Structures are given as structure tokens and as C-alpha cells.
Amino acid sequence: MTDAFWMSQAVCSDADPDLFYPPTDGRQSExxxxxxxxxxxxxxxxxxxxxxxxxxPVVMDYGIRAGTTARERRAMRRRLQAQQAA
Known part of the structure; x- marks a missing residue:
């Protein structure tokens, strides 16, 4: 599946892009x-x-992607790297 194809099929393409880049903390972020x-x-x-x-080797360090936060993706990457090192 090419990037252009899957991106055109994304539900978020009709949403406000700012929604996927919340403030870093606080109630509004949540x-x-x-x-x-x-x-x-x-x-x-x-x-x-x-x-x-x-x-x-690059993990997107900002925004919500596929329902995950940047913090969650960083944690997943650390776990994956630890598994690969073991």
C-alpha cells in the first residue's frame, strides 16, 4: 500500500489536524x-x-498517530530495542 493511498483512506483526513497535536500536559491535552x-x-x-x-530508525516524537502518543511510541521502541539486544 503506498503512502498516498493509505493516507487518503485515513479517517483523520476530515478532522482538524490540531486535534492530533495536543498541548504537552493538562486537562486539554487529556x-x-x-x-x-x-x-x-x-x-x-x-x-x-x-x-x-x-x-x-526514526520514531515520530510528536502528535497522536494510530491512537498512540509520542511517549507511548518511545516506550514501545525502548522495549523493542531491549528485546532485540537480549
Missing amino acids: LQIRAARRICRDCPVRRPCFEEAFAL
Whole structure:
């Protein structure tokens, strides 16, 4: 699946992009993360979105992608690197 194809199929393409870039903390951040996750939850292209956000060697360090926060993706990457090192 090419990037252009899956991106055109993303549910978020009709949403306000700012929703996926919440403030770093506080109640507003929490509300935006929940709202973005609701959109991502049923998206038919969630997997390629996640794969792009998590692609090694670069992990997207900002925004909500495939329902995950940058902090969650960093933690996943650390766990994966630890597993690969073992």
C-alpha cells in the first residue's frame, strides 16, 4: 500500500489536524488525546499509520498517530530495542 493511498483512506483526513497535536500536559491535552484516539480507533488504515510513526530508525516524537502518543511510541521502541539486544 503506498503512502498516498493509505493516507487518503485515513479517517483523520476530515478532522482538524490540531486535534492530533495536543498541548504537552493538562486537562486539554487529556481531552484531545481521547478525542484523537476515538477517531483512530476505527480507522481502516491504522496499521500503516502506526508503522510509519514507529518506523525504525526514526520514531515520530510528536502528535497522536494510530491512537498512540509520542511517549507511548518511545516506550514501545525502548522495549523493542531491549528485546532485540537480549
